Amino acid sequence: MQTSTRTSQRQSQSANADADSLLKVENLHWQADARAILEHISFAIAPGSFVGLIGPNGAGKSSLLRCLYRVNRPTQGRIQLNGQDIWHSSAREIACQIAVVLQETTGNFGLRLRDVVRMGLTPHKRAFEFDSAADLALVDDAIDQVGLTALAKQPFDQLSGGEKQRALIARAIVQRPKLLLMDEPTNHLDVRYQIQVLELAKHLGTTVLSSIHDLNLASAFCDQLLLLNQGELVEQGSPDQVLTEATLANVFGVCSSIDRHPDHGHPRITYHYGYRSGDHGNNSSGVSDD
Numbered sequence: 001m002q003t004s005t006r007t008s009q010r011q012s013q014s015a016n017a018d019a020d021s022l023l024k025v026e027n028l029h030w031q032a033d034a035r036a037i038l039e040h041i042s043f044a045i046a047p048g049s050f051v052g053l054i055g056p057n058g059a060g061k062s063s064l065l066r067c068l069y070r071v072n073r074p075t076q077g078r079i080q081l082n083g084q085d086i087w088h089s090s091a092r093e094i095a096c097q098i099a100v101v102l103q104e105t106t107g108n109f110g111l112r113l114r115d116v117v118r119m120g121l122t123p124h125k126r127a128f129e130f131d132s133a134a135d136l137a138l139v140d141d142a143i144d145q146v147g148l149t150a151l152a153k154q155p156f157d158q159l160s161g162g163e164k165q166r167a168l169i170a171r172a173i174v175q176r177p178k179l180l181l182m183d184e185p186t187n188h189l190d191v192r193y194q195i196q197v198l199e200l201a202k203h204l205g206t207t208v209l210s211s212i213h214d215l216n217l218a219s220a221f222c223d224q225l226l227l228l229n230q231g232e233l234v235e236q237g238s239p240d241q242v243l244t245e246a247t248l249a250n251v252f253g254v255c256s257s258i259d260r261h262p263d264h265g266h267p268r269i270t271y272h273y274g275y276r277s278g279d280h281g282n283n284s285s286g287v288s289d290d
């Protein structure tokens with residue numbers, strides 16, 4: 001595994017922002033079956049920012065997110081939310097502060113959409129405490145915000161992929177988290193729903209960390225990007241800093257040209273297919289048409 005020098009430079013830059021960070025991860029390591037999956041992961045996320053977690057298949061994105069929502073216990077290092085170590089907090093305390101949207105959610109056993117959204121209230125409730133009229137109004141308002149009022153009584157498992165993701169965002173709205181973690185929330189969605197789901201998450205006004213495979217979507221929506229490769233954080237910074245032709249060649253093994261998107265001004269990636277080594281300025285990807 002290699003650690004980029006640019007990463008350490010950016011890590012020291014981001015250290016200046018640490019005091020104001022909502023989430024701070026320090027030297028996180030995680031291993032499974034005696035194999036190192038994540039190593040030397042350090043970053044901080046400022047409140048209100050929309051951060052994309054990118055990287056090739058198997059880089060460790062889901063493993064890192066699972067550490068952050070307390071499924072994978074790090075073998076080394078510290079994760080702090082608002083200055084509090086998440087592994088020294090109760091599961092309920094964390095559930096009040098962190099909402100999670102995963103890529104495929106099944107097994108809701110006949111629950112209707114409204115019941116699934118209502119589950120966002122649970123972490124804030126005591127045992128046997130009933131939902132108040134204000135709680136139920138919050139649920140209906142969240143369903144309305146994601147445009148699913150007409151489907152509120154529909155069994156969750158019968159919804160389309162895009163409708164399920166929007167329902168889970170409605171659940172997150174109800175949960176009122178400080179941090180929303182999303183693992184490939186746009187997987188299997190058509191392009192309209194990919195944009196819609198990310199727009200909904202962006203306009204929640206909460207801090208978001210989401211893994212995203214589509215680098216152009218990551219560029220369009222994210223304030224900051226974390227680039228994982230082989231279990232290490234090799235780049236972190238703005239889309240301009242992270243999405244370079246050289247990085248895409250080195251980490252993803254693709255040849256690309258990058259210009260500015262005419263609407264949002266962030267990097268816009270055009271991929272080149274079937275080129276021969278030497279056809280383009282940067283050919284370190286080793287991609288060829290042989």
Ligand SMILES: Nc1ncnc2c1ncn2[C@@H]1O[C@H](COP(=O)(O)OP(=O)(O)OP(=O)(O)O)[C@@H](O)[C@H]1O
Binds near residue numbers: 037057058059061
């Ligand atoms: N519980 C586990 N036990 C053993 N190996 C694991 C476990 N969880 C993840 N891994 C391994 O860790 C590596 C990283 O997996 P992870 O799912 O985190 O990658 P990813 O970046 O999310 O990949 P993708 O983009 O393909 O979803 C993979 O090689 C995977 O097989």
